[in-house]
Amino acid sequence: MLAQYVYPSKTGLFRIIRHGRLWRVLCEAQEFGRHETAEAALIAARIACPQARLPGALEQWRHLPELALAHSRVSSDGGTRWRLAG
Template sequence: MLAQYVHPSKAGLFRIIRHGRQWRALCEEQEIGRHETAEAALIATRMACPQARLPGGLAQWRYIPELALAHSRVSGEGTRWRLAG
């Protein structure tokens, strides 16, 4: 898994994940779509799930770089971190 943006909401954990050349938008394990940019994935996610009241800018999401994800796999914690918010 590569770099990703995450945002918790009452509707579930939303993630925008870099997957090769595309960005995947997910709510929990359900894929919402694939997009050319992270910003396009954010817009599509907000349109698909207006009830989640997601922030309009990626700067308001938690960014987890690829290096942190690789380290978490080694430590055995995975991506099950508690998210502030």
């Protein structure tokens, strides 16, 4: 998972995710597009879902940098124990 901005709304969890050099806009599992900048992605999300009342500035969204996301996956014993289905 790469760096992302997150904002919960009544219509769902919105995410703006850095994907390579582009930024993806998602609400839950639905993607609204890919954009050159995070700001352009934010504008697209606000246009696509005006009922969500998304903040107009990325500073009002929660920012999860790539490094924090990587560290959140590591448990205190130094490894991650995933249970496989099947």
